[in-house]
Amino acid sequence: MSTTTDDLAAVPPLAAFLRPELPAEALYGLPGEVAVALAEASGADPAAVLVSFLALLGNAAGPQPHARFGGADHPARLFAVLVGDAATGRKGTALGAVEQLFAEADPDWADGRVMYGLQSAETMIDRVADDHADDCRLMIVETEFGRLVETMARTGTLSAQLRNAWDGRTLQRATTRFTRRASRAHISLLAMITPEELLRHHKRLAQAGGLESRILYVFTAPLADVSPFAETAGHGHLAGRLHEVLAASREAVMSHTDPVSRYLLTIRGIQPRTELPVTDEVTGTWGTFVKARLPLASEGFRGLHSRAESQVIRLAAAYALADMAAEIRPEHTEAALAVLSYCARSAEIVFGVPVAQLPPRVDPRHAAKIFRHLHERYPSWAPRDEIGSGVLRGNIPAADVEHALSDLAAKRLIERRQVPTEGRPREEYRLIAPQLTLFP
Numbered sequence: 001m002s003t004t005t006d007d008l009a010a011v012p013p014l015a016a017f018l019r020p021e022l023p024a025e026a027l028y029g030l031p032g033e034v035a036v037a038l039a040e041a042s043g044a045d046p047a048a049v050l051v052s053f054l055a056l057l058g059n060a061a062g063p064q065p066h067a068r069f070g071g072a073d074h075p076a077r078l079f080a081v082l083v084g085d086a087a088t089g090r091k092g093t094a095l096g097a098v099e100q101l102f103a104e105a106d107p108d109w110a111d112g113r114v115m116y117g118l119q120s121a122e123t124m125i126d127r128v129a130d131d132h133a134d135d136c137r138l139m140i141v142e143t144e145f146g147r148l149v150e151t152m153a154r155t156g157t158l159s160a161q162l163r164n165a166w167d168g169r170t171l172q173r174a175t176t177r178f179t180r181r182a183s184r185a186h187i188s189l190l191a192m193i194t195p196e197e198l199l200r201h202h203k204r205l206a207q208a209g210g211l212e213s214r215i216l217y218v219f220t221a222p223l224a225d226v227s228p229f230a231e232t233a234g235h236g237h238l239a240g241r242l243h244e245v246l247a248a249s250r251e252a253v254m255s256h257t258d259p260v261s262r263y264l265l266t267i268r269g270i271q272p273r274t275e276l277p278v279t280d281e282v283t284g285t286w287g288t289f290v291k292a293r294l295p296l297a298s299e300g301f302r303g304l305h306s307r308a309e310s311q312v313i314r315l316a317a318a319y320a321l322a323d324m325a326a327e328i329r330p331e332h333t334e335a336a337l338a339v340l341s342y343c344a345r346s347a348e349i350v351f352g353v354p355v356a357q358l359p360p361r362v363d364p365r366h367a368a369k370i371f372r373h374l375h376e377r378y379p380s381w382a383p384r385d386e387i388g389s390g391v392l393r394g395n396i397p398a399a400d401v402e403h404a405l406s407d408l409a410a411k412r413l414i415e416r417r418q419v420p421t422e423g424r425p426r427e428e429y430r431l432i433a434p435q436l437t438l439f440p
């Protein structure tokens with residue numbers, strides 16, 4: 001159903017229409033409940049809430065519970081970047097809501113193991129050094145990711161150490177007086193940036209020796225308007241469940257250790273490493289169930305998804321921890337794939353590079369241009385020829401134009417009609433001001 005011109009004032013920014021649909025499978029278990037509840041209460045993007053929760057959970061749980069994959073240990077250690085408009089993206093709103101939950105569930109970790117703003121590799125290493133800190137966990141929150149990328153471009157050391165941190169390698173820095181090592185570092189990263197800034201800094205990031213493939217990009221746009229004066233319901237029950245999850249994770253790790261070793265490790269503030277097994281159902285079907293469904297980027301952007309399999313196993317580990325499960329099961333892997341799919345679509349929107357192997361194959365730049373044009377023309381209809389030759393400059397294959405139009409129509413963002421003429425009917429399109437729901 002069409003709307004009046006006045007209704008356009010209520011249409012959210014263009015970013016809300018470009019945002020990928022978050023697969024229902026991603027909202028599995030406690031992470032999904034948190035995403036729904038906190039997004040509804042704050043108006044933040046549920047995808048931003050979800051990935052923020054998974055990143056913080058993976059750090060708070062520590063490096064001990066891990067999956068063996070590709071000959072390496074993979075705990076639920078994540079690097080994620082929330083990408084959204086400065087004024088309307090509500091990236092900070094999503095993070096703030098999740099931080100409050102962790103502050104209630106694990107105040108010691110929230111107070112002592114979260115670092116806002118990363119100044120240098122040396123500062124990062126000092127916070128988790130073997131001779132300086134009993135706790136190897138460090139959650140880095142960087143609200144100005146562009147500044148961090150600029151710092152990496154200047155020094156070179158920081159990007160290398162961040163790569164090592166994601167990989168779980170020993171971090172080390174030497175001075176004229178001593179050498180400081182961090183052999184057990186468990187460092188996670190959650191950063192924020194606008195799409196324009198990320199595009200501007202992408203070349204520098206791509207030159208950071210593989211760091212970009214270790215990052216999950218999360219396109220964020222608010223899907224609901226919540227008054228800042230509205231009374232929000234408490235989420236103490238979610239904080240309580242999160243507390244149980246973290247406690248269960250630590251208890252499960254210690255339960256696999258003999259009493260003497262457990263006592264000595266407790267005195268030193270160290271937990272033993274415990275493998276989080278992957279079920280035969282997952283390992284036996286990995287090639288068809290997971291690998292065949294991974295995103296493939298176009299030439300020049302292959303680095304974006306070169307570690308997709310490792311990202312899946314880490315995300316699955318986070319879901320398993322939230323489930324208080326003793327192993328990674330198919331439902332955890334399915335949820336992880338759903339999150340990775342959303343992140344691949346997010347990168348597609350930001351960088352304008354269509355992602356293969358993830359239907360439908362629609363170039364988001366084409367869809368954005370068509371939507372913007374119809375928004376400006378509303379309530380007038382635009383002929384198909386005008387869209388192909390004027391909006392998209394006539395240098396786009398007809399099939400790609402049709403894909404973009406069909407995708408917008410399927411999402412109920414535009415409508416089409418056939419107008420009789422003396423010859424062939426004329427195909428026209430017009431914007432629909434949609435009745436947006438929080439979770440389409």
